[in-house]
Amino acid sequence: MKRPGPLITLLVGLLLGLFMLSLNATTGTKTVSSTPKKESPPVTASPAPTKTSASPSPSPSPSRVPVPDASYAGRTDDDSSAVAVTVRDRKAIAYFCDGHSMESWLKGDVKDDGSMRLTGRNGDELNGTLQQGKRIHGSVDVGGEHYAFTADEAKKPSGLYRATTTVRGARLDGGWIVLPGGKQVGIVTRDSRASAAPAIDPETGAVTVDGQQLTARPATP
Template identity: 60%
Template structure:
């Protein structure tokens, strides 16, 4: 009986060792089935996943269409113009200087008007005077064609004037009377003008264009070219 005790102990130890070996084998197999990543398995949180970078598509830059360049217009040259209305009842003279214009309309009897304004680079002008007087014109080449509206509307053509043709004016006092006279000397040498004595208009005496002088009541009065 004393010999059987150790045998039982040895046998029990062998059985326990076999059981533990079998358990370890089973546990190792299970661990290997969960430890590695299978194809297609999702990445664990916190693991950076490399993805190809995509650049945003660039829209084609808008290129403004090239517009044809326009040559800058030169301002109208400084010059004087004189002519008659189309109905031949009155005369018009215009003086242009540095984009400014002054004009004189006169029928040689009792109706006149001084007008002024700007001249655009294209030669167009719109001049105004007292009592609603207006002149619209267009410079083309060596003449101005337009419409003047003083007592009524009239069309006119004024050709480029060469001295002594052009526009003259005299303002002075003679024998206590205030004088204000305007003269248009046309290219053909004829004249149209009005002389106001204390505000009373009348046909102006003839002006000497070479000297710019005129006799009024025996006195010599000097008229000067008009410019803006």
């Protein structure tokens, strides 16, 4: 038997080469770069900003109003009594008087907003507000009774006067309110016994009580 010739060997080799070439084309072998690829760091989502509650606004402080040194005088709304207030350096003294037998001296401070709470004996109390430095509007509680009042700024000789002395061994305490227009309301107390006070000279404060010459002076805190 004859051996296949060189032509057959060449043909077989050619077919084998074609087979291998088509095999590479169908599998799609990819050349890999020798340089390692740098991976990107994972992206993390930023947390949503939290809503902070607004800080509570501080309570507004009371507005400061001018508190001039001045005197105020007027009558209660029922016209039964008179009220006078004198203010010095934001301190106040007040006098309530019906001109017969009921009276009360009160004192206290004037706050930044012009309000005042003045107190006296036996729980007597005056509450008022200074309005634009021209008048005081409020109420006074004396002897278990409640009175609303308005006292306007008083120019001399109007205002509040007081005299304290001893006459024939008796302690005497007199209070006078000189209203705008000149009308006077006052009480003299002799050892706790009250009675209507004689009129004073508003220019000098001179007054005669029980035959004794006295001088009533402007009352100040």
